[in-house]
Amino acid sequence: MARRLSYSARFPYPAEQVYQAQSTARYWDEMMAGFEMFSPKCEVVEFTSDDLGLKAVLRQTIGRDQLPPIAQTVLKKDMVITREESLGIFDAGITKGDYTASIQAGPGSLKGWQELFPTDTGCTLRKTTEVKVFVPFIASKLEQLMLVNLVDLFRAEAAYAKDWIAKNA
Known part of the structure; x- marks a missing residue:
C-alpha cells in the first residue's frame, strides 16, 4: 500500500519570482553544490527552461554507511538517487508540475505533483x-522513513530557495 504526504513551502515572494529563480540553471547548480556537505556527490544531470516550462534532473549519492540500518538491509551499495523536477509554463493562478525520484536497483517508487500558487503574503x-x-515485512517502515527524510529535504530546499532569492533577486 502506498503512503502519501503533502508539504507546503510558503514564500514571502510572488509566485513569479520563485518560478523565475527555479528557471535558472545557477539556482539548481548552487543547490546541489550545497548538498555536497551531506553527500559525497551531487550534480545537475540535465536542466532545461523554455516555452514549455522547466525541468531539472538531479543525482545525489549517499554512502551506504550513512543510511539507517533498515535501509542497509535492502541496499548493499551506496544509494544513488535520481530526481526529476518539472514545472509547466508559469501561470499566475496556479503553475503545475511533477517530480519523481528513483534509486538505482531500489525496492520502490516515489512520485508526486507540485503546485505553485499565489497567497496573500x-x-x-x-x-x-x-x-x-515492494519489500515484504519492512515496506511500511521504509515508506515512513522515506517520507520523514523527504520532509527534511523539502524544508532544506525551501530555506535554500528563500535565501537564494533574497540574495539574487
Missing part, C-alpha cells in the same frame, strides 16, 4: 508525494 509551493516500497 507571497506564494506557496505545495508538493504531494506518494511512495511505495
Whole structure:
C-alpha cells in the first residue's frame, strides 16, 4: 500500500519570482553544490527552461554507511538517487508540475505533483508525494522513513530557495 504526504513551502515572494529563480540553471547548480556537505556527490544531470516550462534532473549519492540500518538491509551499495523536477509554463493562478525520484536497483517508487500558487503574503509551493516500497515485512517502515527524510529535504530546499532569492533577486 502506498503512503502519501503533502508539504507546503510558503514564500514571502510572488509566485513569479520563485518560478523565475527555479528557471535558472545557477539556482539548481548552487543547490546541489550545497548538498555536497551531506553527500559525497551531487550534480545537475540535465536542466532545461523554455516555452514549455522547466525541468531539472538531479543525482545525489549517499554512502551506504550513512543510511539507517533498515535501509542497509535492502541496499548493499551506496544509494544513488535520481530526481526529476518539472514545472509547466508559469501561470499566475496556479503553475503545475511533477517530480519523481528513483534509486538505482531500489525496492520502490516515489512520485508526486507540485503546485505553485499565489497567497496573500507571497506564494506557496505545495508538493504531494506518494511512495511505495515492494519489500515484504519492512515496506511500511521504509515508506515512513522515506517520507520523514523527504520532509527534511523539502524544508532544506525551501530555506535554500528563500535565501537564494533574497540574495539574487
